[in-house]
Amino acid sequence: RGLSGSSLLLFPMSGQEGIDRLLQAEQDATEIVAKARKEKAARIKQARDEAEAEVKQYRSKLEQQFQESQSMAMGGSDKSVALAVETEKGLSDITRLAESNRVKVVREILTWVSSVDTTPPVA
Numbered sequence: 001r002g003l004s005g006s007s008l009l010l011f012p013m014s015g016q017e018g019i020d021r022l023l024q025a026e027q028d029a030t031e032i033v034a035k036a037r038k039e040k041a042a043r044i045k046q047a048r049d050e051a052e053a054e055v056k057q058y059r060s061k062l063e064q065q066f067q068e069s070q071s072m073a074m075g076g077s078d079k080s081v082a083l084a085v086e087t088e089k090g091l092s093d094i095t096r097l098a099e100s101n102r103v104k105v106v107r108e109i110l111t112w113v114s115s116v117d118t119t120p121p122v123a
Helices: 005-010 015-114
Strands: none
Touching: none
């Protein structure tokens, strides 16, 4: 409590007074340490609460970004599916037309091949 060894000599005290002062100083020190521990615990709790709030906010932001990218991917996926369906329909239409005209095309080719004019041109 700010008393140095020399000041103790200036104020002589009995043995019991010295012991009482030491006990009081020990009790004061214990209260100071307890108060410091409580303040430290309060600061740690506040820091933990702030960190949890930041993590929650960051997680919410990431979740929103994920949902947006998923919706864009799904939108793109819907377009891809529609394009694939349209392409498949176009290919089946071409295949159907080719099958329906195959006999006619084969006949025309046979006609052209079998009706070749073999006479030499007149010069």
